[in-house]
Amino acid sequence: MTGFLGDKMAENQNITIQPVDFDKRYTTLNLGPTHPATHGIFQNVLTLDGEKVIEAEQTIGYIHRAFEKIAERRPYYQITPLTDRMNYCSSPINNIGWQMTVEKLLEVKTTKRIDYMRIIIMELARITDHLVCTSVIGVDSGAFTPFLWVMQEREKVYEIYEEICGARLTTNLGRIGGFERDFNSSVFKKIRDFLDRMPKLMKEFEKLFLRNRIFLDRTVNVGAISAERSLNYGFTGPNLRATGVDYDVRVASPYSSYDDFNFLVPVGTHGDTYDRFSVRIEEIHQSLNLIRNALDNLPAGKYHLDIPEFYLPPKEDVYSKMEALIWHFKIVMGEIEVPAGEVYHSVEGGNGELGFYLVSDGGRSPYRLHFRRPCFIYYQAYPELIKGGVLSDAILTLSSLNVIAGELDA
Amino acid sequence: MVNTEYTIVEPPDGYSAPGFFATSIDKVVGLARQNSIWPLPFATSCCGVEFMALMGATYDLARFGAERLSFSPRQADLLMVMGTIAKKMATIVLQVYIQMAEPRWVLAMGACASSGGIFDTYSVLQGIDRIVPVDVYVPGCPPRPEQVIQGFMKIQELVGNESIRRRYSPEYKKLLAQYGIV
Amino acid sequence: MENSLIIGKLTKRFRNDILFVDDSSDMLTVTVSHEVIHEVIRFLMDDETLNFNFLTTLCGIHYPENPLPLGVVYHMHNFFQNRRIRIKTFLPLENPSVKSITDLFQTANWMEREAYDFYGILFEGHPNLKRILNMENMDYFPMRKEYPLEDATRKDKDDRFFGR
Known part of the structure; x- marks a missing residue:
């Protein structure tokens, strides 16, 4: 030793x-x-x-955990908890992205209710992700108080997650083919309360930053990158949009019925730290609108699909019905027939295009699963962003990129 | 306005009569130490995000005398290892532990730091107790902030009841020698 | 832009180096021989109608049974018309080397290092081809199918209880 x-x-x-x-x-x-x-x-x-x-x-590689290797040894439904631990600031997006990838492989189509429920959760996750990033930019530029404010509000989102799935951070939320249970009345109430409180909080939050002389001096034209360079570096998400490219997976290749909704894709102009901050702030507002619209238009219906080979049957049925018991056994033991083939599916994660490249050979676990982790791809541009600047700006640039170590190292 | 609604800790067992109070030095020092622990947050992954919640306004670890986070190992009392420690990171954990001054305690937060958790893989260290001695393990993936608070209170108990001469005891020296720390 | 147009342009330019075209999965998949992969990527990127301006991801893959067991999979994206394409190439186990595309896309730098780290695929002309995620003194390529996932130092796991 x-x-x-x-x-x-x-x-x-x-x-x-x-x-x-x-x-x-x-x-x-x-x-x-x-x-x-x-x-x-x-x-x-x-x-x-x-x-x-x-x-x-x-x-990099200081918390390399070999997700892709583990995924080759686990049945499909056991991979959802792995995806939690990639971008742990917005785990539900990862969970649902993976579930949609498998649904794409199975060629099943989810109902509108499932889609809208997913949108609500994914946008909540995006808000928490952006809250952490923006408030940490504040902490690094010397403003600690806003961090304490928004952390309180993030706790409220965690309470919503708890109500839906029982966990706070690493949620393992949803199942392949829908959700494990429907939203209860308390979930709706908590989301409504959150939607009521949040705009007021954001207004206070923005007032502290957007026209703050110190903040402007620290962030404008700091860590800037041009649109061409950022595309060449493979930027996606808010960091790409800050440079002026309006690429958003939710719009470019709509998934989960995002095309039913109207929302704006905010873009910046200079690709500097201030733009990255402002784009995220505006995205929080757009996400709030999306959640509100999805809640108002939430259709009735079932909260899961009837795909017995992937969706665990209700526990009462397992104890009373033969067929449910068989499916339960097969799913848990991982003896499910999966079609062979390969799919690539991507969702708009908190930091950009989160892609899943899944190769199946028909076995119990994926033959190969590659995660396109946005952080891993754009973090390599960091030296170029900070060259020529001062050391304290390098710190601020790092926090404005919102690099999540778990996603970076996989 | 002066806030008068503060609480103070109970005095330790001792002998008192009008005008004086006598107790052993161990207890007094333990009392002082346990209520002013400076933690070193060694946050690597998901548990680090829960640590943010722990330090935030809702859970507020500062209530337990841990207001001041010591990012420098030299002044830290408690090494809080939060998150997966990959083998690449292992040497750094050990180095940080060695840099800490006596007396020092270690809290392993989360399944990964305690045992490797779900990551039984070629690249992950299977529990930090393979490289440094651990005082309190907090299970969970990640543990709720309440759990970490309980773990922290366990550390406080240890700190309060420990001899100030622990570092010279043969058991402690033997323990460190096991880990190759001199 | 139809898939047939892309296929037509590629076969006209590269003829026999296009080994296999699959239009049935979620996106057009083209397998090309590893000698021409750099030219194919450059052609897809520079051609005015094709215009695949974005490298989405690059990853390795291992099929131990195949005569050419190691593979590299490229996903490219045309932002203007929102088309995606998947390019595959396969390499022998002995000296699995392919030309690096870091001169075309900066982003390929770390992706290629990751593919090298996991599968041992050598990218010629890469500016800094060394391990990225694993420790540098690691002496094998862990994502290849023959290597185990589990940590070898665990002693508390009895195989009998895990059905192994």
Whole structure:
């Protein structure tokens, strides 16, 4: 045990400590992997000229958990909890994205009620994701109070999740083919209350930032990237829209009946930290509208599809009906016939296009499952964003990109 | 306006008579330590997000004397490891633990930090107790903030009842030697 | 833009290097030989009507039974007409090397490093081809089918209780 760690400690971290040389122009700063200013496990070795960033070298993989390998050994319904732990700020989007991927492979179509229920939950998740990101930008620019405010409101969303599925953060929400149970009256009440309170909170929140002189000085033209470069870097989501490209998976390839609703896709102009912040703020408002519309127009009907080979039967039936017992056994033991084939499905996650590339050979688990994680793809542009800026802006740029370590390292 | 509605902790067992109060130094030091723990949040993944909720206004860990988060290991009392520790990260956890000054305690929050959790894979360390000694395990994936508060109170109990000379005891030295920490 | 147009343009330009075309799944899937993959991607990107301007993802795949067991799968996206295409190429186990497309798409940099890390696929011309997620002293490519998922150091799991 000691040999594994003691000898290799310095070697594993790739850090060589240089002797002090006063004639040298540049200094090297090791930022991370555990650093109070980086929210997550990111290591950047920066070359600094005074406070100016000259060069940055990234190391990732500090919480690599081998999701894709695990997915090759688990039956389909057991992969939902894995997706929770990718972007844990908006787990329900990941859950539902995966379930829709399997539904696409099975070629089943969900009913409008399921679609609308999914929209409500996914937009709630998007709000929490953006709340965390925007308030953390605040924390990093020196404004701690708004963080405490919005965390209280995020707790309310967690209460809604708890009411729906019983869990707060890693939700494992929904099943392949719908939901495990219908929304109860308390869910509707809690969502309505949330919708009533939220615009007022957002107004206060925006007042603290959008025209704040200090905030403007810290964020405008900081960490900017052009639309061409960001497309070449594979940006998606709010970070791409901040540069002025109006690409949103919800609009480009509508899933889950998003085409029934009218909503705006906010875009920025400069692709800087301020634009990324503002785009997220506006998206929160659009999401609130979407939830309101979906709630008002929620059709009646069943909350799940009748696909017995994937949807676990109700527990009473398992105890009383032969067929339900058989299906229950088959699903839990993973002895389900799945059509062979390959599909790619993507949803608009909190940070961009969250894609699932699923290859099935007909076995109990996927032959190959690749996650297109937006964070992993756009985080590689970070050195380009911070080059030439000062060190404190590099921190702010990192939080405005909203890189989630779990999604980054898979 | 002065807020007078604050509570103070109970005094430890001791002998008192008009004008004086006598107790052992261990208890006084333990009392002071247990109510001013400076935690080092070593947050890597999902549990770190629950830690944000724990520090937020709703759950408010600051009530337990842990207002001041110490991001530097040198001044920290309690290492809170929250989230999956990959093998790549293991050396860093150990390094942080070594950098902490005595007395030090460790709380493993969540299934991953305690045992590897659902990630029984080639890249994940199967529990941080393979590299550092752990005082309190908080199970859950992730545990609710209330659970973490209970775990934190368990740590407080340990801190309050421990000898101030723990670090010189042969058992403690033997424990650290097991982990290769001198 | 119809799939037939894309197929027509590709077969006209690359002829025998287009090995297989599948139009039946959710998006057009074209298998090409690994010698021409860089030119195919560049053609799809530069051609004025095709205009696949965005590399959505790139990943490796392993079929141990096939004569060419290792594969690379590219997903490309045309933002203007909202078309997607999947390009596949297969490589031998000995010296699985393919030309890197980092000169076309910056984003391919980490995706290719990930494919190298997981499957050992070598990308020629990659600026910094080393492991990205795993430890650098790892001596195998963990996503290949023959390697186990579980951590080898666990002693508390008795195989008898897991049906293995």
